[in-house]
Amino acid sequence: MLTQRLLTSDKGGMLVLGLIALTCILVPILNLAVPESSPFHVSTFAVTLLGKFLCYALLALALDLIWGYAGILSLGHGAFFALGGYAMGMYLMRQIGDRGKYGDPLLPDFMVFLNWQELPWYWHGFDMFWFAALMIVLVPGILAWVFGWLAFRSRVTGVYFAIITQALTYALMLAFFRNEMGFGGNNGLTDFKDILGFSITADSTRIGLFLASGIALMLAYLACRYIVTSRAGKVIVSIRDAESRTRFSGYQVESYKLWLFVFSAVLAGIAGALYVPQVGIINPGEFSPLNSIELVVWVATGGRGTLYGAIVGAFSVNYGKTVFTTFYPEAWLFPLGLLFVLVTLVLPKGLVGLIGRFKKSKSTSKQEEQP
């Protein structure tokens, strides 16, 4: 019953989900079981890269849920991603223990370097994974709840909301750049050693993290699908299309928006937490407004308003970025900027919409041939 509701009439989603599942099965085999000399071998570097893309896709999915379905454009979603990442980074930092450069059993290296005597209160508890996991969900969630409550209650919408979310992530970036905040300042958190007892650089751990990201993405997709196909999902879409009319019909527009926003922020936080152990560093640069806005262009390129479109967009833009920056490392901003302009002008429904249009024109031409 539930599976039927989630998966029927979602051909694109089925396809994308199937592809992710296939990668999740094939990549570990090709990496671990196939010898390195074989042309089918997938290097650990590629695994990490794919794992990063999966995290980006999860982040894009989170944004698409609120932008595509509720019409709330957040230009600060990178902040939730980075907060989740910092929570994970703090756990990994505590796992280093006395193996740091200064060998302090309790304090991370940067605190020893700054002559701090004891661990700040907010660093307590992060030596336990369950606590860190809780924080990964709670910190972005609570921030989103407070921020969203303030914003939606006073009916800040559209462009205003976009700009104040951008200011939010900008303010957080400035704050995290300060050494006094106790998050490693400019350098952020890095030099991680192991996660849950497994060495973070080992191939098997990389595969594990890759699988975790893939599974998290698929589960998140199903959860989002569940939400948008539910009754609440219908209300959310109606808010996007006619907010006042929905309000006058007796729905509590604010609470729908608020809970969707919080859920999206939590997804972004999880994406960040999975991202950090794979890239091995988290620094305040993740808060930069540019990151958040790049995320918006993934969703726009893929096609907003379709959940799988966000995943397609995240993969295609990031793949393009990887390829492009290997040839022209300096000039990535040109194609990125061009992408922004072209997508908004020519492709309002993104790549997914392009395929849909292509299919439609084919079927109409067939109909014309038949009679």
Added chain:
Amino acid sequence: MRGGISRPNFQGESPDHPLKPDSDTTMALLKKSVCLWIALGAFLLTLPSAYAQSPAEPDFPTLVDELASGSLSKRGKTVEAIAATNHERAQTVLKALLEGSLESTRSDPRQVLIETGTDTYVLAANGEAVNADNLGRTKRIPIHNKLRSQIKTLLAQMNLSAADADVRLRAVEQMISDGVDGDSIALLQQLKADESSSDVQDAMDDAVALAQLESSDNETRLNAAKQLRGSLYPEVRGALQIVADNDSESSIRAEAQRSLDSIDSKLKMFRLGENIFFGLSLGSVLLLSAIGLAITFGVMGVINMAHGELMMIGAYTTWVIQQAFPNQIEYSLFMAIPAAFVVSGLVGIAIERGVIQFLYGRPLETLLATFGISLILQQAARSIFSPLNRAVSLPEWMSGSLQINPAFSITFNRLYILLFGLMVFFALLAVLKKTSLGLKVRAVSQNRPMARAVGVRASWVDAMTFGLGSGVAGIAGVALSQLTNVGPNLGQAYIIDSFMVVVFGGVGNLWGTLVSAMSLGVINKFMEPFAGAVLAKVLILVLLILFIQKKPKGLFPQKGRAAAD
């Protein structure tokens, strides 16, 4: 010691043969020696006067040439004589001697030169340039510390009697910072009687009192401490602090403390003034960067994320103009302002015609597309002008500062930019209220179909309005180039701030933009001492986010039908 014991004194007998001259010879000898002494004494006594008179008032060039030869002690007298000539170049020569740039040639006769740069010399006596090639080796004319302080005092005295009151004031201030000795007290007191300017008189009083603080007489110290009440020189404050802590008399300590308190309260007031000025200066930068946005965003409703990059273009235009006319730095800004307006305005019109006109009514899409444009422009600047910052030079008239008193000064560049910001603001206000373009802009922004119906070419007005806003952004870039380095990230740093200013002030309201820019600037400056520059910025952003919750339409919301959407 061993030698003293062992060596027998063979000369022990020599005193046994004393000179026993007859009385005549003794008298003659005595007379002779007395005469000799008198003559010597007379010669010694006449020496200084002979020196002063013998070449019958030696003229300035001779005296200058004398610096090259003779002992150090003689040089002291020469220096005094030079000062006494009151020659127009006397100060220059003495200063050069003090700074060690006065040199002499090894040729005969020796020439005395002032080294004005590496291997460029002028004649000390008349300032004529000399060809460095024929000079041979030169030698610096040495001075010692005593001579150095003597020259300083002489220079101060010369300045103290200068005709220009500003020069006199500066000389007194110089004396205060160098320390006043006993001779100078007498000199200052004597000069004060003839002093015409009250500012100089006050400064002289302060200088005398500062020296008297160290006097041994209790009454003098007490009066000096009283006199120094409200004097703003940092040296005065330091000296009073010492007296207030260490003086043996409790009444003097109390008096010094009272004076200190009055100085501190005065300083506090001036620091407040300085903070307000810096706040307003920051506000004027915010105003300049936000005012173009107030037109494109406020009046037209277009979110232009490339606004910061239009400012960047203006700043680069200034740099290019300075590169093109390296000899006209003084006038470069007057060329740069119209040029930046035109360049940024044209780029703005191109953006409007090329992209934005297809996206009216879709604000979120406009935001994304203009953001893409901003990325392209940034990267273009990086590719064309290199990713490094470019330094735009400050014209002479922009540098320096207006010294109001020792504790309070205003830098000219900030002052001019503040005035310039206000000028641009009022000019723009006039354009919107008084010109036909302004009328059309307001008509289109209030009711587009109706404006079109009465014959306004709406799309042309859109392009012009956008061009106007972009041009103003370019002008803001010119001003910014005088405060910070010009680089590809220049615009990014201001875009969020500018949006905040416009939103805070109320969209579509230029006066609101003015008030919000100035108040944000001042608030920011006042929070900095408590919170530090970065945290102050963070706090402002948080406060603004909270403020928007409370008043989503800004400080001065639009009223009536225009506010409905």
